[in-house]
Amino acid sequence: MTDQLERLNRLPLRENLRGLQPYGAPQLDVPILLNVNENTHGVPEDVRQAIVRAVEQTVAGLNRYPDREFTTLREQLAGYLGHGLTAANIWAANGSNEVLQHILLAFGGPGRTALGFPPTYSMYPLLAGATGTGYESGSRAGTFDLTPESAAEQVAATGANIVFLCSPNNPTGTALSLDVVTEVYEAGSAAQAIIIVDEAYAEFAHRGTPSALALLPGRERLIVSRTMSKAFALAGARVGYLAAAPEVADALRLVRLPYHLSALTQATAVAALTHSARLLENVDEIKRQRDRIVAGLTEMGLPVAPSDSNFVLFGGIEEPRTVWQGLLDAGVLIRDVGIPHHLRVTAGTEAETTIFLEILRSLIRPNLS
Structure with missing residues (x-):
């Protein structure tokens, strides 16, 4: 046992966190x-200058708290996504990891279980553990495929309260068919499961690959998460967001920290979205x-x-x-x-x-x- 681990174990750490390694x-x-x-x-240089100007204008008001509802940002994100979405359908946070954490805080916790299908994004079990949510690992075929029938059967069998569907999947890069999403959604009805389709890499999909955004109408338990880190080249800005029924955003307001998106973050993201075509x-x-x-x-x-x-x-x-x-x-x-x-x-x-x-x-x- 290392000295660092020994010192850590002397603290009254939650038992489910003992022995874990941080993501990195x-x-x-x-x-x-x-x-x-x-x-x-x-x-690009022209977008960089636009962001600098937006941030410079924002600096004058840093003595005041930012817009708690990040209204302009939500309006811009809704416009970018299309699909008839409005600001009421949008939530954002400091990277998609914080978006997922908000979801787990609102819909997970002790006595509830999340389900993922490894190999997939390694933060899912870590976020579950940090929020006191149980985590179960499903299975994929040897080719990393996930069929609608297999996924739905595993969701029903586990009774999971939250299901992670990563599409395109990280680390395999494989996209899911919309049939997987619809079958999983139906299979989770008995447990009223929240279904998260993590589309962090959606902009890189081959032409014609559908987005789960098209499935949102009439499905209040479906959430599609996105990020500005990848296609928008803003990994350092830490801006993630989701689209869902308005009541999902209302639930997340109950668990977010006050003023969680800084004025500088909002200004950066809005300026980038204004130049989305260029980015x-x-x-x-x-x-x-x-x-x-x-x-x-x-x-x-x-x-x-x-x-x-x-x-x-x-x-x-x-x-x-x-x-x-x-x-x-x-x-x-x-x-x-x-x-x-x-x-x-x-x-x-x-x-x-x-x-x-x-x-x-x-x-x-x-x-x-």
Whole structure:
């Protein structure tokens, strides 16, 4: 036992938190960072200047609390999403993780259970534990697929109060059909389950891939969560949001901290949304590099999970840690997500993609499984 862990265990920590490790990917200073699915293109200069002007105007009023209802931001987000949504359907917080935390605080807690389908976003069980919510892990097919029948059967069998459906899924990149969402929603009726469709990477989906936003009318227990971290290149701004029935936002008002979105955060997000078309210009280029990665990995003989996101999960690696370290030694950081014989890489710029593929190709032959 480390000294740090020993000191921690002397504190009256909640029992369900003992032994847990905090979430965190390596934050290393290397030339090419392709490990946490950031938008490596950054914010265009003209949008950057617009954000700076908006923040500068806001600074004069920092002695006052921000708009507690972040009304302008909710109006802008509703307009961006479309689907007939209004500000009443929108909630936002400091990153989509805080959005999910608000949901768990309102609808989870002691005596209630959340269900996820690993491999999926590793924050789901951590957020559940932090809010005193039980967590159960469902199962997927060996190809990482989740069928409507299997998902619905598992929801009904567990009686889960909250269900996480990540689409496109992190870390596999696979998108769910809307049939999965509708079947899960119906299967959760007996428990009045809240169904969360986490669409953090929705903007990167292949053309024609449907969004669960289309399913919101008439489904008051359905929530679609999004983020401005990825497609909008605003990971550092920490802006996540959701769309749902207005009563869901009313429930979340009961658990949010007062004035939880700072005036600077609101100003940044509103300015970015005003220039959404400009910010999203890079999305098509990122998708091209993702597809280029898929093609390159396939040429190397590596199995690749179908990706509707800005990252690619690939397998066939006998010693993932060795390959991961070899890439890091060459200045490229990707992600070991803990799936045997697999690694995950973010689609970066054309130059970053070229370097990644060239280095991987040099490392891969002695490490094929």
